[in-house]
Amino acid sequence: MNKTVAFVIYHVDFIENLGLPYLSAVAKKAGWKTDLIVFDKNTVDSDMKRINPDIIAYSTMSADAAIYKKINEYLKSRYDFVSIMGGPHPTYFPDVRFEEGLDFICRGEGEAAFAEFLEKFEKNEDLETIQNIGNKNVLNPLRKLEADLDNLPLPDRDLTFGKTELAGSHLKIFMSSRGCPFTCTYCFNNPLNEMQAGLGKRHRTFSPERIVEEIDAVRAKYPLSFIKFQDDLFAPKTSWLADFSKVYASKVGLPFNALERLDLVTEERLKLLKEAGCQSLTFAIDSANPDIRTHILERGMRIPNEEIIERLKLVRSHGIHTMTNFILGVPTSTVQDELDAVDINVRGRVSLGITSTLVPYPGTAIYNYCVKHKLLDSDISMAETKRPLVQMIEDNQFSSIQKKSILNCFTEKEKSVLLNVSTVFSVMCAIPWLKPVLFKLCKTMTPNRMFVYLAIMVKGYKTDRYIYPTRMPFSRKLRFLLKALRIEGGRMMGKKADLMASEQKARFQEAA
Secondary structure (H helix, E strand, O other): OOOEEEEEEOOOOOOOOOHHHHHHHHHHHOOOEEEEEEOOOOOHHHHHHHHOOOEEEEEOOHHHHHHHHHHHHHHHOOOOOEEEEEOHHHHHOHHHHHOOOOOEEEOOOOHHHHHHHHHHHHOOOOHHHOOOEEOOOOEOOOOOOOOOHHHOOOOOOHHHHOOOHHHHOOEEEEOOEEOOOOOOOOOOHHHHHHHOOOOOOOOEEOOHHHHHHHHHHHHOOOOOOEEEEOOOOOOOOHHHHHHHHHHHHHHOOOOEEEEEOHHHOOHHHHHHHHHHOEEEEEEEEEOOOHHHHHHHOOOOOOOOHHHHHHHHHHHHHOOOEEEEEEEEOOOOOOHHHHHHHHHHHHHOOOOEEEEEEOOOOOOOHHHHHHHHOOOEOHHHOOOOOOOOHHHHHHOOOOOOOOOOOOEOOOOHHHHHHHHHHHHHHHHHHHOHHHHHHHHHHHHHOOOOHHHHHHHHHHHHHHHHHHHOOOOOOHHHHHHHHHHHHHHHHHHHOOOOOOHHHHHHHHHHHHHO
16 A cells, blocks of 8 residues: 555646645645646546555535546546545535445545545545445445634645646635635525534634644745635634734735625724735625515625615725625526616725626525526426436536526526626726626627626736735736636636636546
């Protein structure tokens, strides 16, 4: 036994999957070697021969599951190893364990389960008794959540940065917490909280000191000028934020972005955030229609639009830039709701407004709402479909938040208009006098590359200038812009999968 784990990914996006560095750290602590393989037909065989892994591990989103299954099938046909799949897909759809060639799955938080898995694997003990682990024979219950996140090892960021271009980015992500205390209907946190009920607190934080330790470990080896906290919700407790602000300002001092809620905004919190060095805050407002926010999306943010606007301006008055997100194509919404969202951004002096199209992911409350009201076509409704629901998910029926709506309450014409509005939304917010012209074009033109490229240029400028000002060299910024045109361009054109994924699929098919 080589005591080696290879983590396999099929492409590199703009930010790393932090789950893999945590699992790599767990493996190294247990005395195992780890490596990363970015699947490519031209290099995968040399990678496999060089690494010779005992275990291959995948962290899988549902939209990527079909690709990882094919990769695993290909590798299994050529090499001898034990495969294990973790991440959201096996967590919410554990029947993926019945796939041929997939030996084990891991549900929920994986650090403790993976540590036990490696220990028993090394000792040739029974792997079917481990909590969170499942296979064709058994699906074990979930274990208690880690109450003190500081007990986790520092994530092994070398795993990703040592093998990808992400090492050169001056923006890097960190997590200050896990979980979210709120219950929005479109979010997977709700079914996850139901699965983990009674196993521990749904929202837990690292200590400020631990966060500083992780940041110091990264910037000692890699360029770092801006931090993005990737939490589902940053610092909901003001007492924690007060401690964080003092420690972060004195020991880190780098500008950062975080996701906040407008109904948590207060003068006290904004002062603490600014003192810590906050450059920008992201706010999910979701809809300009209060009834949709309250009754369909269940945002739990019971403040009227005028107060939303005033709070956005309050954030800006503290010298903090703002980015907002609205969800277009929600049941009962109209194009006027989406145009009202533009007005909220303009009046609230928002630095960057972005959108997504509602995707009612199976397992969420909004999916159940859409099924109940027959808003999904029969071939993608769990109540009526002849195909397994999980197969449709893996076939990318629910793949992208940047394509046409899949709800039948909108006509095909309305879906095209919505996609166009979503594409140029950032431009409308940034250049309000163009709104009437752009909206007229949205109504008369089909989705097109002109809209996409215009949106990417405006979004890229605003992001670099106000939201994530990294001060990277121009040459490196240009590389990331070209990557955005390749990846985001495909998504915003409403294709079945983004361009990078399509390229990787083609590579796989050639290899197979």
